[in-house]
Amino acid sequence: MTNIDFMGKRKYFYVLSILVMIIGLISYIIQGFNYDIDFTGGTVLEINLHKVPSAAEIADLEKLTKQITGTQTPIVRKIEDGKKIMINAHEVHGKKRTELSKETRDKLFNAIAKKYNLKKEDLISYQNVGAVVSSELKSQAVWAVIIASILMLIYIAIRFEFKFGTTAVIALLHDLLIMLTVYTLFKIPLNSTFIAAMLTVLGYSINDTIVVFDRIRENRRIQGKMDLKDLVNLSMNQTIGRSLSTAATVIIVLFVLYLMGVQSIKEFALPLLIGITSGTYSSIFIATALWFDWERSTRKKLQTKPKRA
Structure with missing residues (x-):
């Protein structure tokens, strides 16, 4: 088992993600998206x-x-x-x-x-x-992401706790923004296949995040009063091997599909390749770090709150 201080380095991960998204925003302002005919008519x-x-x-x-x-x-x-x-x-x-x-x-x-x-x-x-079909497709894509995110938030909040659900959904939105950043930066055609791939990535990424959260919950019960930072680092070190191995097998298959597949397969494999890479990163380095900061902040507030006589 590795012994990496993930939480001690979490600010570097925040900065990296923010920089990539700022680059994406600048690219979007300058050149926008290269919409395929599915969206433009x-x-x-x-x-x-x-x-x-x-x-x-x-x-x-x-x-x-x-x-x-x-x-x-x-x-x-x-x-x-x-x-x-x-x-x-x-x-x-x-x-x-x-x-x-x-x-x-x-x-x-x-x-x-x-x-x-x-x-x-x-x-x-x-x-x-027709442009009418294209407009409806954009609207349906947005609603699909919103509904999927809300349902996953509700499920995780019930299965775990609200903080886990919220940070997991934030990590999903992070993955979506990274995918969009790559598409606007390299002017990759944005079409209806992207929507299907995007929803697939959201489902895959949330599954990876839940694995880490489940280990945190289990260790919190077993380790008792263990320091929060040590608890999170322990859980992440226990699950990182599994997360990277699973992601590597999927990424290898997608890479081969992208290289050797026909055009329709490539259009589906490329966003999956981008999204699952980003999803693996966010599950390990973003979702857990966000939960850690939120949980630590909550504990500090409870400790400083004056006790009633």
Whole structure:
């Protein structure tokens, strides 16, 4: 068993998390999120290039799409065997975003066809996504997080205590913010798959946190009047091996899926990879540290409270 003074170093963990979230906030203010068509509305085109485009060619296709459609951040990505691409774009009319008109869609495909010597049948498919659906999706995503957080808070408050539940939910929100920071910083397309991955991460992360809290509760009963800092450090040292081993096996699988999976699998594996890494970190270094500070503050107030005669 390790013998690490986690609570003595907790302020470093706080600072690290705050710095990452500040970077994310600055990135969001400067460039916002790279919303996929699921959130913005627009048109999805699937085109067969008959070759695997390089990163430079993808960038040129994005630039071409932006020039023709007016989309500020068009998304062009390889799918299936890499020889086919998917383009997400929309038209801008004032503050309103709409799907591509037939004229704009044809103009875009003709420009790509000329560049790659394509035929009409190489436009495999196109699909329009309405802005109303996109707006509903954003609303549902927010409500899903809120409801999930409230239910988990209630469960942990009943199963353990309110302080455990509150700090666990704060750690979950920390994981969500870290995921969003990575997405805005690297302009990764934000789509409906992210919502499913986000809720999966919340469930995984809370499970890891409960393991640590359960050990604290057990040691508090066994050790009696042991110093709070020593009690928390003991519990964390007893569970860190299990937490890291579990996380490592999941992360390895997700990493392999991301490297070798098709595009749809990659879109699900990437946010899971980010979220579970952050969730493991927050379960060990953030949730428990927050509970420790809260519990210590409560005990100090009880000790300094004047006794009635």
